Amino acid sequence: MNINLKEMRKKSMFTQRKVADLANISISYYAMLETKKRTPSVKLAQKLGEILQFPWEELFNTTNDIKNKRISKNLSIDDICILTKIDKNRYIAVENGLETPTKDELNLLKTILNF
Missing domain, CATH: 1.10.260.40 (lambda repressor-like DNA-binding domains)
Incomplete structure (x- = not known):
């Protein structure tokens, strides 16, 4: 992933819990996304892009x-x-x-x- 979710979240002044709640996922799963231990589905990537205001496709640009x-x-x-x-x-x-x-x-x- 070229997008750094942690940086994008902090730029948006959100906590992990807030992003997880908005994305309707667990905080532990969101933390794994931030540390690149998991890759989101396209649907979740789209939601995260919407929440954190970045092009969701960048999550898959490796x-x-x-x-x-x-x-x-x-x-x-x-x-x-x-x-x-x-x-x-x-x-x-x-x-x-x-x-x-x-x-x-x-x-x-x-x-x-x-x-």
Whole structure:
């Protein structure tokens, strides 16, 4: 996620409880969203975008995160493809935002790149 929910919430001067209540979710689930331990559904992302006034699609824009993490860990595209078994052309398309990673691919990348 490129959007930092905690920063957006603080900018709006809301507590976690207030955002959770407005979004009709538990405070513990909202806290997991803020720490990126969970990814919201599209419907919830839309609601959070409305509450905190940001483009909800940004919650799913992970391509910059993937590329930046890969580079910061000094991993090449080939390294990532070997570790994840993702086809090189597909990985390049995902990293450049031309294709969306599957849930399994995203989980692998999150594990390897620690995000």
